[in-house]
Amino acid sequence: MNDYRLREELEKLRFLRRAQLQQLKRVDGWIAAAQKRLRDAEAATPPAPPASPVREWVAYTPLNARQPVEIHRAHCFVKFAKQQTRAITTAEAVQLLGMGAVACEGCRPDPGVSVG
Numbered sequence: 001m002n003d004y005r006l007r008e009e010l011e012k013l014r015f016l017r018r019a020q021l022q023q024l025k026r027v028d029g030w031i032a033a034a035q036k037r038l039r040d041a042e043a044a045t046p047p048a049p050p051a052s053p054v055r056e057w058v059a060y061t062p063l064n065a066r067q068p069v070e071i072h073r074a075h076c077f078v079k080f081a082k083q084q085t086r087a088i089t090t091a092e093a094v095q096l097l098g099m100g101a102v103a104c105e106g107c108r109p110d111p112g113v114s115v116g
């Protein structure tokens with residue numbers, strides 16, 4: 001190849017590089033626009049409501065008592081015979097057991113909860 005052809009080839013390569021840089025700049029613009037649309041969509045989406053705590057336990061409080069005296073599993077058959085029950089979380093079950101409530105003999109609450 002003579003110098004003329006080498007210069008011509010070099011000029012073509014430089015042209016190709018400029019064209020590709022322009023194309024890359026356009027793609028960067030499209031990416032920035034898509035990112036903005038995503039941020040706007042996320043900002044317009046209301047936050048999910050906080051998950052309600054799982055109530056897998058039931059506390060039984062007799063009419064004449066001030067606080068629960070028994071803790072049952074939510075599906076315990078014994079609790080259905082008792083009207084004064086309310087659903088509680090595991091944390092509440094542990095707290096009530098620590099305060100003197102007893103674990104049901106019928107449903108034998110989960111060993112993951114410290115039952116005495």
Ligand SMILES: [Zn+2]
Nearest residue numbers: 072076104107
């Ligand atoms: Zn029970």
